[in-house]
Amino acid sequence: MSGELLRRMDTILPYQVVATACVVACAMFLLRRTQFGRHTYAIGGSMEASERTGIPVDRHLIKLYMLSASTAGIAGFLSTLRFTAGSAVIGDPLLLSSIAAVIIGGVSLFGGAGTITGTVIGALIIAVLTTGLVMLNVEAFWQFIVVGTVVIVAVLIDQSRDLITGRQRRGAS
């Protein structure tokens, strides 16, 4: 009975969407409203300044990596639910896409800039792009090339934006 109900709900609103919405909401709250988020931006902006103001930088970075790992864990869980099978390397082709999504969303590769909303939009753009390529019957390996090109263009734009504004970066090579 309840299984039937769940299945019908899933056709209206897939559980992946629900899970993503939850993760996005949590991340937004964390990044915008909490000290944790503020420190994340501060460390991204200037690691040295953060250290001097007494933010435990190393500990904070470890927490961030743990957070990153756990979201990857959630993604793995969802993928297992969907395919009812597991593989340790199922996420490998998604690495480039996720980096592309984040950069298109306005996250600086050098840290200290970016929003969750932007990242969501970036992810949607990449999803539309890859889905579109599949629909156009473009061969799979071309998808990597297209996504890779998008990443390069996005990085170039990110770089030149700072060249234009004359912003100086410390600790970035």
Add this chain to the structure above:
Amino acid sequence: MSEPLLSVRNVTKRFGGLTAVAGVSCQIGRGEVVGLLGDNGAGKSTLIKCISGVHHADEGEIFFDGKKAQFLHPMDARRQGIETIYQDLALANNLDVGANIFLGREVKKRYFGGLIKTLDDPHMLRESRQMLDSLQINFPTLTQPIESLSGGQRQAVAIARAVYWDAKLVIMDEPTNNLGVPEQKKVLELIRTLRQRGVPVILITHILPDIFAVTDRLIVMHGGRKVAEKATAETDAEELVQYMVGARDDTRNGLAAIPGKMLSS
């Protein structure tokens, strides 16, 4: 003058075979602006770093606020009330003014018995504005990132942060470098404001006019040693340059041989 706020006694710091600071003693009283002068490599910065907890003195003692100071970490010095404003400012350029003043010491609102804590941005913004107003620093808006501000405005934010957190001693390492002329004036004005509030300032700079504009007393270093300690009113630029290049040395003829001798009363 009552007991000095900071008393440095015979501090020596060596890096391998190089003696960066050799037996320097000095005292800083409350509400006093002291200029620390010297050529590049004279040991000014090393001395300052010993005071602010970045380096550990090999020999000698530092007394702060009546207690022997043993700072293992810059944060220890900060907690005791020694704020250092560095050349490169130590601000997070991507955050706004309020966030920078409260960086690392954010004010939080508590929900569900402290289970969830969120940033109290309106409160921090209000406090920042009040602080800046009391220092007569005017920013049109406090919510834009620091990187859009000028060098002098950023310097002002750094000073405001030091004052907000009740700094007992402010150390400034070449604060007017890379600033335009009106901004240099503003920074000097802020130093005077600090003095009026009874906060002593150690000012490191190469710029002689700045020194004559704000300091009460001067300490000149050369080759790691303190070669002169003078009241600003009793010296002139020419004499200072002679000290800085090592052409004159009070310690050699015994004039400044008494450790931490106070020349101003």
